[in-house]
Amino acid sequence: MKAGGTSQHRNGTDFARTRAQTARLAGREIDGVALTWVDNSGITRVKAVPAGRLAAAVEHGVGMSPVFDVFLLDDSITDSTYVGGPDGDLRLHPDLDRLTELAAQPGWAWAPADRYDQEGHPHPCCQRQFARRMTEAAREAGFDVRMGFETEWVVVRQTEHSAGADSEPAYATAGPAYGMTRLVDLSGYLADLLRTFQAQGVDVMQLHPEYAAGQLEVSVAPADPVTTADLAVLVRETVRAVTLRHGLVPVFAPVAAAGAVGNGRHLHTSLWHEGRNLCRDGDGAAGMTPTAEAFFAGVLRELPALMAIGAPCAASYLRLQPSHWAGAYHCWGVENREAALRFIPGPSDDPCTANGEVKCFDAAANPYLVTGCVIAAGLAGVHDALSLPAPVAGDPARQHGTERLPSSLTEALKHFQDSTVLRTALGDPLFEAVAAVRRAEAELFAETSPQDLAAAVRHAY
Structure with missing residues (x-):
């Protein structure tokens, strides 16, 4: 099952429909939603939310550190001119166009996420938004x-x-x-x-x-x-x-x-x-x-x-x-x-x-x-x-x-x-x-x- 949606679900956009999506996941006995992004070393990283909190994740995002942009494949960390260190926070916003029930993982759904800063601006290191541009x-x-x-x-x-x-x-x-x-x-x-x-x-x-x-x-x-x-x-x-x-x-x-x-x-x-x-x-x-x-x-x-x-x-x-x-x-x-x-x-x-x-x-x-x-x-x-x-x-x-x-x-x-x-x-x-x-x-x-x-x-x- 793939659930449809609009590509930009932020700041209340189509929030009623997002709640309907959440209710549908509950009816499908989906317990959690994996929100993924891929770092610069090629590792798929994830934050997961209970299915009942998907609407909140769409509206407000899920926190994650910008330091993941300089993670290595062995989970050690480097730094760069613009990114590095323990400070700061970003918000992961799932794209409901790609929300998919994971048939091989009962109880789970998946959606890729775009990354924004705390004020709602696109994160300049978001690779998914780069591909879209x-x-x-x-x-x-x-x-x-x-x-x-x-x-x-x-x-x-x-x-x-x-x-x-x-x-x-x-x-x-x-x-x-x-x-x-x-x-x-x-x-x-x-x-x-x-x-x-x-x-x-x-x-x-x-x-x-x-x-x-x-x-x-x-x-x-x-x-x-x-x-x-x-x-x-x-x-x-x-x-x-x-x-x-x-x-x-x-x-x-x-x-x-x-x-x-x-x-x-x-x-x-x-x-x-x-x-x-x-x-x-x-x-x-x-x-x-x-x-x-x-x-x-x-x-x-x-x-x-x-x-x-x-x-x-x-x-x-x-x-x-x-x-x-x-x-x-x-x-x-x-x-x-x-x-x-x-x-x-x-x-x-x-x-x-x-x-x-x-x-x-x-x-x-x-x-x-x-x-x-x-x-x-x-x-x-x-x-x-x-x-x-x-x-x-x-x-x-x-x-x-x-x-x-x-x-x-x-x-x-x-x-x-x-x-x-x-x-x-x-x-x-x-x-x-x-x-x-x-x-x-x-x-x-x-x-x-x-x-x-x-x-x-x-x-x-």
């Missing part, structure tokens, strides 16, 4: 952006409490990549997952075994960028709940083990104007319209800096290895799964499917930062009327002259700090908070071996 900026430029995430995870039978850093995870299935054996091994679990998604109104396009050992992937239907980021949160927590219910453990980290193929969370993007997909039937590269080509050229230009957003963990760079379908090279290609930016023309009889896929991102990323920053990069490309270079065919690792993307978080951070496009879009407070978290996490793991790094982040997300 970029979505509106695209509309002002004359097109709508549709996005969709593919989420990968590895299913194991034991947690790190029973397996050391040098131990291979106990994968829940030994079936081959993309193999029917894997689906049969886990058919009850996967059927339960599909039922749960359906009950929550999540439109699943595909669910299948993936390339890495014990790995699965789910793709959901494209939506506007803020909804897409919301769905990334809901999908991961739904997978977690169903997996644990089956006595298994999901691993969303960039790698489950050092040297293994990792988990990505690829982002698909298409541009639309008055019902037309601008990614096809044009006279630009690979049949794109000039607007779509310029947008993706802007994304490609900013990819080294975007790595600090979409591959934000030190362990992300254990995943980004050549010839692993991870998108380790700074190039684009038509249906090229080794290119960081893969363009998908789609079948000729389905105009909706043409899109660009960023393959070098993973689920350690804050999805609101990812969607917002990709739009910002694309809009800069449209503004500058950029063109794409020649596409790369084949494995770029075997071609002279194709550059690697950053191979470490420290290198990605340097590109990020040099990006005027991302600084302008994010604003100084959010930009500096992101940079501070990346710098601190790079230092945290600077002397850590690949095996220990993989183990340290395996269950962080």
Whole structure:
């Protein structure tokens, strides 16, 4: 069950309807509502309220500290120019447009939250509102952006409490990549997952075994960028709940083990104007319209800096290895799964499917930062009327002259700090908070071996 609502429920707006929503939750035997936001290290944080207090939470918000903008993935805290220290308070305001009964967690509902200060002004570091601003900026430029995430995870039978850093995870299935054996091994679990998604109104396009050992992937239907980021949160927590219910453990980290193929969370993007997909039937590269080509050229230009957003963990760079379908090279290609930016023309009889896929991102990323920053990069490309270079065919690792993307978080951070496009879009407070978290996490793991790094982040997300 998904409950509808308006997108701005503050200062008494539609308060009577909010009370009706609260009464409906009580009738559904919902006891609590989890209000989530995602911090700059990619961790989903939560405040929960009794269902009977949802109306008050919508009206007045729920308190939380701004210091979470400089939390690291191990729950240590850094600081930045604008954020840090124990002082201050913010208010979490749940968005009832996304209020969802959690089918795998009886008695619970969920809603993502926007963050405001005590006077009701938007918090400058609120990543969800940043994604909304970029979505509106695209509309002002004359097109709508549709996005969709593919989420990968590895299913194991034991947690790190029973397996050391040098131990291979106990994968829940030994079936081959993309193999029917894997689906049969886990058919009850996967059927339960599909039922749960359906009950929550999540439109699943595909669910299948993936390339890495014990790995699965789910793709959901494209939506506007803020909804897409919301769905990334809901999908991961739904997978977690169903997996644990089956006595298994999901691993969303960039790698489950050092040297293994990792988990990505690829982002698909298409541009639309008055019902037309601008990614096809044009006279630009690979049949794109000039607007779509310029947008993706802007994304490609900013990819080294975007790595600090979409591959934000030190362990992300254990995943980004050549010839692993991870998108380790700074190039684009038509249906090229080794290119960081893969363009998908789609079948000729389905105009909706043409899109660009960023393959070098993973689920350690804050999805609101990812969607917002990709739009910002694309809009800069449209503004500058950029063109794409020649596409790369084949494995770029075997071609002279194709550059690697950053191979470490420290290198990605340097590109990020040099990006005027991302600084302008994010604003100084959010930009500096992101940079501070990346710098601190790079230092945290600077002397850590690949095996220990993989183990340290395996269950962080």
